[in-house]
Amino acid sequence: KAGVTQTPRYLIKTRGQQVTLSCSPISGHRSVSWYQQTPGQGLQFLFEYFSETQRNKGNFPGRFSGRQFSNSRSEMNVSTLELGDSALYLCASSLESGRARGEQFFGPGTRLTVL
């Protein structure tokens, strides 16, 4: 079974631009979560999507948004980029129900650099 894929793997943007990241979950997984990872803050939860609906959201500004498509693929968008948005963005998929939601499989991540 193919793992979680994320595209692109690397991105360089300048302040003020916007960016869209893509994630394809493991086949059969309907829950997709997004995380931001930085050396200083660790792994921070952005949001979770299930059946095209945002099920939960972390403490990030509205510049960070996402969506999920009917095939469970998900995109994350960051508008008006700031230098502090430079990070590794990780997508994780899991089965949708109960405790198994926490048994997440992570993609390789997208390394975003904002100049």
Added chain:
Amino acid sequence: QKEVEQNSGPLSVPEGAIASLNCTYSDRGSQSFFWYRQYSGKSPELIMFIYSNGDKEDGRFTAQLNKASQYVSLLIRDSQPSDSATYLCACTTGYSSASKIIFGSGTRLSIRP
């Protein structure tokens, strides 16, 4: 107070010894607990999960959960250099399907030959 706390390390353990990693959590309603391993430059990988009080063993790994003390631990027996990584503790907060999955900041483990 952080919701999930771990000692950042580094924790240095000799090869062949037992490595003990600890984690405390603040939400008494947390139901599910996970340990992820992250090698440098790689993404996290799930290695253990535990839902009930007590011990759960899988190969060289043992997860221990004490809900009364709000404490989770991971023991790695016969530590190998390949176990050198950052270990992330995570738990689900709340009861509903909308509960969040919260990660600790991780403990860096180094196995010295």
